[in-house]
Amino acid sequence: NVTVYGLLDLGLQKSNGDARSATWRNGPADKAWNLAQSKGSRLGFRGSEELGGGLSAQFQIEHRFNPDTGAQNNATSFWSGRAFVQLTSKDFGAVYLGREYAPQYFVAVKTDPFGQDGVGQFSSRAYANFQSKGDNGARTNNTVGYKSPKLGGLSAQVAVSLGEGSTSRETGFNVEYASGPLYVAGAYARQDQGAVGTASNSGDGSTLVLLAAHYDFGVIKPVVQYSRSELGPTGNLKNDFWLVGATAPLGAAVLKAGYARFDPSGANNLQQKIAVGVDYFLSKRTKLYADLAVSKQKGTISGGNYGDYRAFAVGYQHNF
Amino acid sequence: NVTVYGLLDLGLQKSNGDARSATWRNGPADKAWNLAQSKGSRLGFRGSEELGGGLSAQFQIEHRFNPDTGAQNNATSFWSGRAFVQLTSKDFGAVYLGREYAPQYFVAVKTDPFGQDGVGQFSSRAYANFQSKGDNGARTNNTVGYKSPKLGGLSAQVAVSLGEGSTSRETGFNVEYASGPLYVAGAYARQDQGAVGTASNSGDGSTLVLLAAHYDFGVIKPVVQYSRSELGPTGNLKNDFWLVGATAPLGAAVLKAGYARFDPSGANNLQQKIAVGVDYFLSKRTKLYADLAVSKQKGTISGGNYGDYRAFAVGYQHNF
Amino acid sequence: NVTVYGLLDLGLQKSNGDARSATWRNGPADKAWNLAQSKGSRLGFRGSEELGGGLSAQFQIEHRFNPDTGAQNNATSFWSGRAFVQLTSKDFGAVYLGREYAPQYFVAVKTDPFGQDGVGQFSSRAYANFQSKGDNGARTNNTVGYKSPKLGGLSAQVAVSLGEGSTSRETGFNVEYASGPLYVAGAYARQDQGAVGTASNSGDGSTLVLLAAHYDFGVIKPVVQYSRSELGPTGNLKNDFWLVGATAPLGAAVLKAGYARFDPSGANNLQQKIAVGVDYFLSKRTKLYADLAVSKQKGTISGGNYGDYRAFAVGYQHNF
Structure with missing residues (x-):
């Protein structure tokens, strides 16, 4: 009743070494050849139990690590990927903790x-700097959440991450519609x-709105994302993020491309990133990939200035 | 030949926030709603091998973690639950290391x-402050031990935790009798x-005596515990602990209640705790629970003073 | 598609407590009885996937820990044993990262x-102090490597551990021949x-040559090792290591013995170690062992002086 799963991803990465800011830099900080992962390598355990009457119980814990050194990825959280327990009703949805x-x-x-992986990913700005609770906006600790069942293609998730008296809630x-x-x-x-x-990227009353869509034409699947954050106690910083991109299957390969622009509060400042890549699947579970990304900046951006950053990666990913 | 097992436990806990001492406070230190576990969440691996001639080999390693954040529970011991290897003779018992x-x-x-779990548990004083080797008296490192086979309901365990030159042995x-x-x-x-x-809670020559019993009448199972520690090089601190309680099955539920008093050395000092709770089993492996505990103190207690502490928890536990 | 494997090893170790240097001291630093492992206890996960056309994918991650305390063995690398992903061609060999x-x-x-395990092992000097990349020369991070297939008993491995701009490459x-x-x-x-x-044990341009052989006569298998390191930017330190030894099966037991000498740069300095031991197999997976080692030093040795060191261990090892 326990499934062990995971993945290892490693490849060679090289950049122009412009490391003035870690923001929107998904690659090495120096010019040297680096052995690094594109997707977070992981080992996970999950299981499900039927409780009768349409009820079931689930758990999942997922460890993240760096296979180039064997170190855990998050020094303070061994199970930094996911760690939750869930009670699911077939008709009414799931509560998770x-x-x-x-x-x-x-x-x-x-x-x-790029699935938020590798040098080509756009995750760093995808939440328009709404990132107060750590993990760059992707995960929250101390969370009580609800995931609805799918109703005619429609589903929803609601989550509260408790502040527990010391951090912000x-x-x-x-709401997702897939048909x-x-x-x-x-x-x-x-x-x-x-x-x-701080006022620049978090704090009381900060909000995020994110809208996104894709349409699979078969030969190509265009995607679009838009997000806007209003940050600080008075919402005085308004940041906008746009992403357009596409993936396209080509035999055993998938081509990937995207362009994004992040326009933060303030005049005459803009970050842009363009990325292209290809995945070549040796099997459903194992692939080779090559990604290339270029990002540019104009003006002063909260969270650090930097110049032009270029990086590429060729790598190997195995899922188990 | 390896069994993977574990449990995840999480629930909402709230207290009156009187955190003057961590002792006998099995709940949040602040007044905020906290997502916290009642029983220690774990992932374990164990196995057994028949060696022939009535001999067998066992191992067990058990990791403890906090699913609300994904962090390991004990910063210095990943396998803080258990980590031992054992050689067992069917007739003569088992040696473990x-x-x-x-x-x-x-x-x-x-x-x-309460099975030493959650806000209602009495483990904090169950060893009458005999707790020198860490883990509040429950576990020891560097241990050579022996577990007897069961002889007509009677069994025994002997253990030596080596001091290794730097900590006390x-x-x-x-001796247990179950019939x-x-x-x-x-x-x-x-x-x-x-x-x-230190003289207050450990040191050379400190001793613990613990006596306990329960009797399962079917409709109710009363339990009683008594422990006495004599602490310090000269045994000059004498602490007494009493616990009476009961569990009672009620359909798919189990009711839990207990009262304990800890009377440490010194005049006019006393700690008391009363707790009630209920487990509701969705299956053998999965349950909901609600626990409530109140503790009070009179006088000065070694290990920190505190006032009245109240806490309750509602939660969800899934074993796998 | 995931295999879980591992081992636990623990025993009692005692030494004469001469802990002036950790080098070539494979046992306790004090005179007390210690509960300690001889072989590194581990938990590993590995798997393989057929990709078709003679290709296959492998991964392996191996955690090391100390079962006497439950702590991870390497504080900065949870998967300190191994962590790699590999792409293998049946005809052309394997590339691993x-x-x-x-x-x-x-x-x-x-x-x-002694298989580089326990108080009797010779691993501490086996690489003649060529040990710059951590792990005493045994492992490297950030490695791109190749393992050839076996061709008539001949096989080879090539590895590059990237410096990544901050450590030496x-x-x-x-080249191995087994027939x-x-x-x-x-x-x-x-x-x-x-x-x-530093010049003493690593640095730019340092090299290692290691030659070894064994021959299995059935009743006895003699082994010989020779290694020479030239260390420092100018190769000004030349260290030589010799090892002769043998293992011999005797019913369910295996006898082990070895003698080694380490002669580092400089006049009138020499380290010698002699070790004997016996493994008694309760099964293929489970054994008892007893090892005894004595080492002596003459003169000043880079990496710390020490006197005579003696240690013995009796223990128990279970593989799963």
């Missing part, structure tokens, strides 16, 4: 042509109750 | 109506050879 | 009569590109 992806993540990851939800080739979804998140964070 | 529960734990856990044993509805047991532990510890 | 044993390890471990290879009772092998390693390390 623990550390889990935030509602906005599930929308964003499905509409990033994060509340969020998403045939069409996927369209929205997510909202809000932080409250905290003096935690 | 490693980190394992101390003899007094097995007696105490069976006679705590702990020696202990238990039909009756369970009666005693345990003894002693620390030696150490300048380690 | 990650943290893996260095080429010199595979030769040395096969020709150490290590390059190495081995019937004969095994003969050589390994070479070199560090480059680094200002890292």
Whole structure:
């Protein structure tokens, strides 16, 4: 009644070494050849138990690590991927408790042509700097959440990450519609109750709106994302993020491309990133990949200035 | 030949926030709603091999973690639950080496109506402040131990936790008798050879005696525990602990209740705790629970003063 | 598609307590009885997937821990044993990425009569102080490697451990020939590109040559090892290591014995170690063992002086 699963991903990465800011830099900080992972390597355990009457119990714990050194990825959280326990009703949906992806993540990851992995990913700005609760907006600790069943293609998730008296509370939800080739979804998140964070990227009353869609034409699947955050106690920082991209199958390969622009509060500042890549599947579980990304900046951006950053990666990923 | 097992437990806990001392406070330190576990969440691996001639080999390693954040529970010991290897003879019993529960734990856990879990548990004082070797008296590192086979309901365990030149050695044993509805047991532990510890709660020559019993009438199972520690090099601190409680099945539920008093050395000082709770089993492996506990103190207690502490928890536990 | 494997090893170890240097001291630093492991206790996960056309994918991650306390063995690397992903062609060999044993390890471990385990092992000097990349020369992080298929008993491994701009790069290879009772092998390693390390034991341009062989006569299997390191930017330190030993099966037991001498740069300095031991197999997976080692030193040795050191261990090992 326990399934062991995971993946290892490693490849060679090289960049132009412009490491003035870690933001929107999904690659090495130096010019040297680096052995690094594109997707987070993991070992997980999950299981499900039928309780009768349409009820079932689930759990999932997922460890993240760096296979180039064997070190755990998150020094303070061994099970940094996921750690939750869930009670599911077939008709009424699931309640879960623990550390889990935030509602906005599930929308964003499905509409990033790179799946939020590797040098080409757009995750760093996908939440428009709404990132107070750690993990760059993707996950929250101390979460009580609800996932609805699918009703005619429609589903929803609601989550509250408790502040527990010392950090700000994060509340969020998403609504997703998936029917045939069409996927369209929205997510909202809000932080409250905290003096935690600074005006620039978090704090009491900060909000995020994220809208995204993709349509699978078969030969190509275009994706689009838009997110807007209003940050700080008075919502005085307004940041906008746009992403357009596409994936396209080509035999055993999948081509990936995307362009994104992040326009934060303030005049004359803009970040842009363009990325292309290809996955070559040796099997359903194992692939080779090559990704290339270029990002540019104009003006001053909260969270650090940097110049032009270029990186590429060729790698190997095995799922088990 | 390897069994993977574990459990995840999480629930909402709330207290009156009187956190003047961590002792006998099995709940949040603040008034905020907290997502927290009642029983220690774990992932374990164990196995057994037949060696022939009535001999067999066993191992068990058990990791403890906090599913609300994904962090390991014990920062210095990943396998903080158990980590031992064992050689068993069917006729003569088992020798084990490693980190394992101390003899007094097995007696105490069976006679705590809350199973030493959650806000209602009495484990904090169950060893009457005999707690020098860490883990609140429940486990010891560097242990060579012996577990007898069951002879007509009678069994025994002996353990020596080596001091290894830098910490005090702990020696202990238990004798348990279980026959039909009756369970009666005693345990003894002693620390030696150490300048380690302070007079108040450990040190050379400290001893513990623990006596406990329960009787299963079917409709109710009353339990009783008594422990006495004599602490410090000269045994000058004498602490007494009493617990009475009961569990009672009620359909798919089990009711739990207990009252304990801890009377440490010194005049006019006393701690009391009363707790009630209910487990509702969705299956053998999965349950909901609600627990409530109130503790009070009179006078000065070694290990920290505190006022009245109240906490309750509602939660969900899934075993796999 | 995932295999869970591992071992636990624990026993009692005692030494004369001469702990002036950790080098070549494979036992307790004090005179007390210690509960300690001889072989590194581990929990591992590995798997393989057929990709078709003679290709296959493998992964392996191996955690090391100390079962006497439950702590992870390497504080900065949870998967300190191995962590790599591999793509294998039946005809052309395997490319692997990650943290893996260095080429010199595979030769040395096969020709150490104690398998580089316990108080009797010779691993501490087996690489003649060529040990810059951590793990005493046995493993390297950030490694891109190749393992050839076996061609008429001949096989080879090549590995590059990337410096990634901050540590020295290590390059190495081995060639092994195994046919019937004969095994003969050589390994070479070199560090480059680094200002890292000191003249005494590492640094730019340091090299290692290791040659070893064993021959299995059935009643006895003699082994011999020779290694030479030239250390420092100018190769000004030349260290020599010799090992002769043998293992011999005797019913369910295996006798082990070895003698080694380490003659580092400089006049009138020499370390010698002699060790004997016996393994008694309760099954293929489970054994008891007893080992005894004595080491002596003359003169001043880089890496710390020490006097005579003696240690013995009796223990129990269970593989799963």
